[in-house]
Amino acid sequence: MSQVDISKIETIHEIDAATEYLFSLITPNDTLHHALSFSIEAHKEQFRKSGEPYVVHPILVAAIVASLTEDEAMVVAALLHDVVEDTPTTVEEVSEQYGADVAHLVEGLTKIDTIRDAQLIPSNSDEKLVASALSFRKMLLASIEDVRVLVVKLCDRLHNMLTLDALKKDKQRRIAEETVVVYAPIAHRLGISFLKNMLEDLSFTYLFEDEKKAIERYLDENYSTMQIRLNAFRQKVTKLLLKNGFTLDSFEILSRVKHHYSIYLKMQRKGIGIDEILDLLAIRILVKKPVDCYKILGLIHLNFQPLSSRFKDYIAIAKDNGYQTLHTTVFNDTAIIEVQIRTFDMHQTAELGVAAHWKYKSGENENINLDWLDNLQYQNESIEDFYELIKNDLYSEDISVFSPQGKVFTLPRGSVALDFAYAVHTEIGDNAENCWINKEKVSLLTELHNGDIIQVNTADEKVLRCSWMDAIKTSRAKSNIRSNCKHRIRAVNSQSATLILSCIMELPPERIAIWLKENDWYDNRSKAAVDVDYLREQLNRYVEERHHGGRLSSFLTSHRFKLKSYVFGSLEVFSNHHISDIVFDYCCHPKSGDEIVAFYDKGKAHVHHKMCQHAAQMIEDQEPMLFIGWINKNIHHYHLIVSMHNAKGALAGFLTYLAKLDIEINSIELGKEKEEHVQLCELDFHSAEGDLNRLRGKIDKKIKIIQFIRTDDAYRSN
Numbered sequence: 001m002s003q004v005d006i007s008k009i010e011t012i013h014e015i016d017a018a019t020e021y022l023f024s025l026i027t028p029n030d031t032l033h034h035a036l037s038f039s040i041e042a043h044k045e046q047f048r049k050s051g052e053p054y055v056v057h058p059i060l061v062a063a064i065v066a067s068l069t070e071d072e073a074m075v076v077a078a079l080l081h082d083v084v085e086d087t088p089t090t091v092e093e094v095s096e097q098y099g100a101d102v103a104h105l106v107e108g109l110t111k112i113d114t115i116r117d118a119q120l121i122p123s124n125s126d127e128k129l130v131a132s133a134l135s136f137r138k139m140l141l142a143s144i145e146d147v148r149v150l151v152v153k154l155c156d157r158l159h160n161m162l163t164l165d166a167l168k169k170d171k172q173r174r175i176a177e178e179t180v181v182v183y184a185p186i187a188h189r190l191g192i193s194f195l196k197n198m199l200e201d202l203s204f205t206y207l208f209e210d211e212k213k214a215i216e217r218y219l220d221e222n223y224s225t226m227q228i229r230l231n232a233f234r235q236k237v238t239k240l241l242l243k244n245g246f247t248l249d250s251f252e253i254l255s256r257v258k259h260h261y262s263i264y265l266k267m268q269r270k271g272i273g274i275d276e277i278l279d280l281l282a283i284r285i286l287v288k289k290p291v292d293c294y295k296i297l298g299l300i301h302l303n304f305q306p307l308s309s310r311f312k313d314y315i316a317i318a319k320d321n322g323y324q325t326l327h328t329t330v331f332n333d334t335a336i337i338e339v340q341i342r343t344f345d346m347h348q349t350a351e352l353g354v355a356a357h358w359k360y361k362s363g364e365n366e367n368i369n370l371d372w373l374d375n376l377q378y379q380n381e382s383i384e385d386f387y388e389l390i391k392n393d394l395y396s397e398d399i400s401v402f403s404p405q406g407k408v409f410t411l412p413r414g415s416v417a418l419d420f421a422y423a424v425h426t427e428i429g430d431n432a433e434n435c436w437i438n439k440e441k442v443s444l445l446t447e448l449h450n451g452d453i454i455q456v457n458t459a460d461e462k463v464l465r466c467s468w469m470d471a472i473k474t475s476r477a478k479s480n481i482r483s484n485c486k487h488r489i490r491a492v493n494s495q496s497a498t499l500i501l502s503c504i505m506e507l508p509p510e511r512i513a514i515w516l517k518e519n520d521w522y523d524n525r526s527k528a529a530v531d532v533d534y535l536r537e538q539l540n541r542y543v544e545e546r547h548h549g550g551r552l553s554s555f556l557t558s559h560r561f562k563l564k565s566y567v568f569g570s571l572e573v574f575s576n577h578h579i580s581d582i583v584f585d586y587c588c589h590p591k592s593g594d595e596i597v598a599f600y601d602k603g604k605a606h607v608h609h610k611m612c613q614h615a616a617q618m619i620e621d622q623e624p625m626l627f628i629g630w631i632n633k634n635i636h637h638y639h640l641i642v643s644m645h646n647a648k649g650a651l652a653g654f655l656t657y658l659a660k661l662d663i664e665i666n667s668i669e670l671g672k673e674k675e676e677h678v679q680l681c682e683l684d685f686h687s688a689e690g691d692l693n694r695l696r697g698k699i700d701k702k703i704k705i706i707q708f709i710r711t712d713d714a715y716r717s718n
Contacts, residue, residue: 004067009060010162013052015040018059026066026075035076035098042080042087050166057159058082064155068192070350072147076103077150108149109156117138120178129174131604133181133585140182150186154195157183161202166461176206180261180586188614191322191353200261207586208264216259218274229335230255230281236332237283237339240299248293253343254284268588270467271488271611275443278329278471282338286347290315293326293341300339305414305447306331307470314355315342317639317711322349331447336471372535401452411448415473418444418465421456422477429480431458460531464488466611489595492610492619493526496597499625500529501538503600504561504576509622515542529597532574532627536563567631573598573605574627580604588612593635600629635686637666640699641706644681651681657702661695663687680706 012018019036026032039058046054047211052639062078069075075096083089084106091110119136121127161179164172180203187196204212219226234253241251258266258280266277273278285296287665293315300306310329318324325342342350399413401420409423417437421444422429435444436455445468448454455565466485469478498516502509516522521538528535539561563574568582570592580603588609590596595610605626608615619625644650658665669682689695692710699705 004064005038006162009063009159012060013050013056014057015053015059018056018063020064022059022066024149026070026072027064029072031072031076031098032079035079038097039079042089044085045674046086048163048166050163050560054082054086058146059161061152061156061159064158065152068151068155071467072150073099073101073105074152076102077109077148077608078155080106081109081152081156082614085113104146105149105152108144108146109153111143112153115143117326128583128601129177130585130606131581133178134583136178137182137185141186147190150190151192152457153637154183154187154190154192154199156203158195158198161199164202164206170208174446177586177639178204180207187353191319193350193353197259197262201259204264211264212260215263215274219257226281227256229332229337230283233332233335233337234283236303237285237300240303241285241296244295244299246287246292250288251265251296254286256282256284258282263445265589266467268612268614269590269594269609269624271464271465271485272276272467276467277467278310278445278467279338281335282340284340284342286342286344288343289345290343293343295499296341296700297326300328300330304332306330307336309471312337313348322353325350333447335443393532399448401448401450401454404453404455412473415420415448416445416471417442417448417454417456417475418468419472419477420448420454421467421478422474424456424478426476427459428456429477430462430484431460432456433459470710484612486569489610490526492595492597493529495619496625497525497528497535500535500627502622503624504539504563505542519545529627530629532563532629535574535627539563548660563627568605570627570635572631575600575605578625579626582607585614589612593630596628596630598626600624600626603644635688636690637684637686637711638695638708639711640683640685640690640708642681642683642699643678643706645702654681654703658685658699661687661689684711 002283007144008021012021023032036059040055040627043053043055043058048054048265052680058081061081062075063141065078077104080089080094080098080102082673084091085092091103091107094106106696110467116136119132119139121129121132140150158181160175164175179199184199184203184225187193187199234255237253242248248491258277263274263277263280266272267274270276287293287296307329310327311326315324315326324346325340327338327340329336329338399411399415401409401411403409403424409420411419417435418429418432420434423431432444434457435442435446436457437446437448437452439453444456462484464484465481466488469481472481498509498512501507501512502517513522515527519541528538543561560575563576566573568576571578571582573582577600579600582598582605584590584607588611590607590609590612596607598605598607598620599612599615600606601624605628607628608618642654644654655665663685664687666684666686687695693710696705696708699708
């Protein structure tokens with residue numbers, strides 16, 4: 001079965017060419033020929049904005065579906081997906097011609113358009129689309145029972161995005177917004193990574209054109225260097241595997257550069273430049289057996305220095321959507337490269353997600369559990385505190401390197417050029433822009449060796465590198481980077497506090513600033529953006545100061561400024577305005593536990609990462625802001641397997657005990673028989689208790705533990 005060729009699809013505008021391409025991806029039969037003829041006849045009087053016959057669209061959607069799955073019903077449904085909505089054809093006619101299964105899929109696809117019309121604000125509205133798009137996504141997932149309908153719809157949306165040029169600019173933007181808020185996250189949760197990446201990158205083109213061009217320009221300018229680094233690393237790894245018992249036909253090594261929208265999101269979340277992204281370059285090693293994945297991981301770590309905090313084992317603990325891969329990141333000469341290791345079967349699942357179920361399982365359509373699709377918020381990895389700053393300095397071998405003037409600097413082995421910059425002077429490290437080692441221009445993350453001569457060039461302003469903490473070695477560099485990032489967050493908090501007070505009091509920010517300065521609170525105002533009690537204290541002081549003589553006036557003002565708590569999932573907003581919903585904007589996708597800010601717009605709280613450029617611009621433009629925070633920022637995630645007696649009330653008693661420990665369960669699976677009258681119970685849960693051993697001791701008093709691990713500790717995500 002062939003893979004879809006997106007570049008080819010973009011060049012097809014005629015029925016014959018579309019048909020030929022479809023049947024290059026799936027073996028034609030009477031049913032497919034009949035459905036094709038039916039679709040051509042039904043749409044014969046219809047044309048797209050570009051002028052091409054409308055039926056070219058469903059044929060190419062069917063081709064994309066055929067590249068994902070051998071499920072004939074899905075391909076036929078793709079051919080017919082618009083006939084009920086756009087032509088006189090009824091669902092009953094489809095059922096008579098092609099059976100109940102195809103009719104069920106076509107009806108589900110038609111239903112999506114009905115939900116869209118009901119939930120999504122009209123295109124002539126000037127209201128922000130993101131809020132209604134999130135409602136549409138929620139309703140969509142609650143209403144569509146057959147996952148195959150979602151897969152066909154994603155293919156439909158991909159072809160629509162490929163042909164968006166024919167529409168007006170405002171329409172292009174709105175469809176792109178809908179795609180990145182509604183459809184790309186669904187593709188992600190279904191595990192269909194190639195669809196997710198395509199939808200995001202195509203949307204990115206219309207939403208952030210300048211940023212897309214800047215990333216493309218960087219990648220084009222550095223293409224040769226990146227390919228040389230990737231090829232050199234691939235050759236080293238290939239030789240390493242062959243030397244250690246693997247044969248050429250037992251593995252395959254692929255390479256990739258991170259896709260555009262993913263690069264952009266990481267820049268926004270971490271407040272960094274593209275050259276600071278640690279997983280920009282990656283190789284993927286495919287093998288036949290899972291045990292070989294771990295053998296190769298050992299060889300990689302023994303021969304290349306790993307970044308210790310960036311190892312993730314998604315084979316032992318797979319993601320919700322079935323994704324399984326080992327991830328690690330290593331130094332290779334002047335480059336940092338991510339290494340992904342998986343089996344060939346895991347690779348198919350990673351690329352095709354649930355669609356692999358049909359493509360590689362003889363077309364059997366078992367029921368797929370979609371419960372985990374209900375929550376499409378971006379899940380969390382906890383923010384790590386920086387610790388053990390001096391350990392590397394005290395317990396490692398030293399190297400000696402030189403400045404261009406011949407001054408000697410002693411650094412721990414494994415130090416990179418940025419460590420050297422901070423060793424010279426704090427200001428050099430803070431403002432470091434690029435460097436030369438032995439007269440060759442290299443990255444500031446290049447590892448240093450004995451005798452290297454390093455020249456560091458600086459920028460006029462400080463360069464924030466909050467994501468580089470794990471890549472640098474010395475405590476001086478770590479502590480300064482940490483301090484700079486904290487200073488940036490504090491500056492954002494200071495600006496936010498003024499705008500939060502301005503929104504509550506309904507006064508211009510300038511007047512708030514003057515009042516804060518008059519009372520000597522201006523320098524400490526940042527606390528009002530992170531401490532709701534301090535914020536209330538500021539409001540009370542304002543009321544007392546402005547209304548000395550009038551109790552009624554003071555009471556009325558105090559009541560008007562009273563902050564009410566609004567809880568949405570794990571987030572809490574305090575405001576004297578009614579808040580109907582929380583919206584995560586698509587420009588930065590803050591994750592649970594991240595540093596966040598919220599803007600007030602038409603009764604909704606729009607949430608951004610504090611490092612987001614668009615949030616920074618909105619703060620600069622003095623947009624109204626709200627106080628927002630995570631309800632439990634210090635939450636820890638656990639995976640537990642226990643042995644339980646198969647007796648009435650055993651599970652209820654155990655869950656009651658966990659509830660007394662303030663444990664909140666995310667998922668539970670019961671019924672894997674261990675032996676007669678005993679079964680295994682597997683749980684994922686979170687707790688404010690961060691000490692695994694202490695928590696183990698409490699649980700062990702009640703039940704026998706088989707396995708107990710911290711998933712947010714051993715398997716951190718970035």
